[in-house]
Amino acid sequence: MPSLRGAKRRGNPAGLRILAGLLRFARNDGIGLLFLLAAAPVFAQSALPPSPYAYTQLEDPKQEAEAKALMESLRCLVCQGQSIADSDADMAGDMRALVRQRIKAGEKPEAIRRWLIERYGDWVSYKPPVEPLTWPLWAAPLLLLGLGLVLARGRFRRRRR
């Protein structure tokens, strides 16, 4: 199988090049990497244990499902790119505890969302409200779909001719 061996031989230098590149990177940027590993997180964490229900599910699976759905659509205030369900920040844990405790007490998920929006603005919720400012957002899919239909219709007509 000469052709295969040839391919192998040709492949080898490339592999070596990548390995050499990695070694060079480790040598030049190794110190930087070390610093990166030793760096403290930007947002310090407190010494207190997490709130009850921050990492514990509710006893009632139906309530836990409600809480989970709500937590996945609430934004973490500290990490800002994550939902509170995904974040390990202390404050996200406290928000999960707040959500679970209120759901347990019988509060509706949307009421909890409103409570948080009252304090932090629409920003805290991943679910955009329907209001004049967000009308373009909600209308865009319909407009684009309409545009696509018109374009498709034009093309099919031309082809038929």
Next chain:
Amino acid sequence: MRRPLLWAPLALFLLIVGLVVWGLRRPDDTTIPSQMIGKPMPDFVLQPAVASHPGLSLADLRSGRPHLINVFASWCIPCRTEAGQLAELKARGVPIVGIAVRDKSEDVARFLGEYGDPFERIGSDPRSQVQFDLGSSGVPETFVVDGRGVIRLQHIGEIRPEEVDSVYRAWEQAK
């Protein structure tokens, strides 16, 4: 094909490039302002964070004179740098109360010993509940609350030396 329609994709492309450039050049602002400014502070009662200071409740804030609420924590690094500014505000006659977020009593006591103690009262908020009430999203934050318990100002981040005057003015205006 009509001529103007031919230029539409290019125009759309330039529009998107323009949007991206505008977005990149705008400074990144990750602060989340509280929506509670101008609204009355919700009812709350916080246990004392340290033995040397009384705790904090809404009744303490509705005493008729405006207060500064400093939301801090011993584990928060920027909180250490605003001690001097808080001391200056206190020297100018501003009553300052503290809310220690997720903190242990001994840690707060050590923090006060090391960085100074401008506080009349310090309430302990072990589960960030009052922080949520205030619409506060981190430490340190400072609020001006008037004598009726209405939130007048939120200052996000540590109070820098050049910001002492504006915080003081906000406190005076709350009288």
